[in-house]
Amino acid sequence: MKSWRNIARGDWNTFLLPTSTLLGVLIIWEVVVKITAIEKWLLPAPSAILKALWSVKELIWQHSLQTMQETFLGLALAVVVGVTIATAIDWSETLKKAVYPLIIASQTIPIIAVAPLLIIWFGYGLLPKVLVVALVCFFPISVNLIDGYRLVEPDMLRLMSAMGAERWQIFRMVKLPAAMPFFFSGLRIAGTYSVMGAIIGEWLGASRGLGIFMTRSSQSFLTDRVFAIIIVITILSLAIFLLVEGLAKLTMPWHDQRK
């Protein structure tokens, strides 16, 4: 059995090491900017970025709310669509042959090229942004879940058959729970991409949101503000990641300690 101290030290290292690396980079950045006296619109010092972040915090909060709304709606849509596609594909071998290659191929279409179409079709409102997020996010969810269904231990399926289980019972009692860890790895990837999807959607035209705020700031050469927005986007993405992690721990208490 591992002692508490070992576990605590492990956690401490995983937290401390990247933090000190980041801190080191920031200090070098600050010093270089100070020494070379590089212009603020070209590369602001970290201290200037923090100052900018503080001064526009109200505005950033307003725009973040919009972006978060798009992100969560898009992610929810992606989960619904991703799970539906994966489950349908698992259910029917024919459907798998008909649809799976197309889903893979669809991922080679750059989202930047599709987004303007969505604007043309659905205008500048909430919907096209939600759709961009969903388009970016359904794929990792679907593909992981398809693998999860496929890789269920055959012994488990045999046992269920031997006990006279029907197909949907096998699905509900074995395939679904067995595929949960795969679903969550998909969701984790989707979650980290989701905010980016919303930002891309906003770039193409919006009245509110971090994406449009960023475009406006960069057009006015408010580079410190652009960096501040990047920080907020990073924090949002991390928050979603942690949310997914927490959800995974909550729904799969058995998974952590396995093997």
Place this chain on the structure above:
Amino acid sequence: MSGDKLTVRGVNKIYSRDRDQIVLALEDASLSIQEGEFVSLIGPSGCGKSTLLDLVAGLTTPDSGEILLAGQSIVGQRGKVSYMPQSDVLFPWCTVVDNVIIPLRLQRVPLAEARAEARALLPTFGLEKFATSYPYMLSGGMKQRAAFLRTYLCKKDVMLLDEPFGKLDALTRMQMQGWLLDIWQRFKHSVLFVTHDVDEAILLSDRIFLMSSSPGRILVEMKIPLPRPRHPRMVTEKTFIELKRELMDWLETGVFGIAER
């Protein structure tokens, strides 16, 4: 029609591995189990023991031959007998209680009722402290007991057990044999027990069927007239040793002899 609970008669089973290579997994296999009888199937690895159980469980169908449960054909029918696979196959996402009630859930017994029934049985199976544990927290012996309780809750008259103690260490196995004898003497199921352990087969069984491999065949049937109730200590008794010698003779002449040729 005899009074057999389970009859396997003249069963052949061929597996095709590649296009041209076929395996005669079972050739003209016949055996029977009476009501409340404990019957073992013993033979070397790969002789077709699991295949025979799969056929009775309805997981595969024979190429020819009959499988009768109380006189009715059950070829290809699942859910007619209780079946315990070679590995424990406990679901890691279910607690012990929720694992063992799976057969009840399949028969649409309400969750609360099923759990209550299982909890009442946990002490008998030595699992009362582990009701809400997950399988990874259990030792090998306890996993097998949980898997056995799940098999028991299938509530069929005939039980198929595929090397349930095969992966346990010798001491745990001895303990589990004693425990299985207790349980069986209490509930008197008709059991078809697969093993490759000579002592285990003699200690537990009323009758033993010895198998040889390639092709999988039933060589001989041996009666075990040891008195009941039995106890693991009986392996040291004289009658036991004599029976063991007889079974080993069959093994040497029948099974190993064929394998050498």
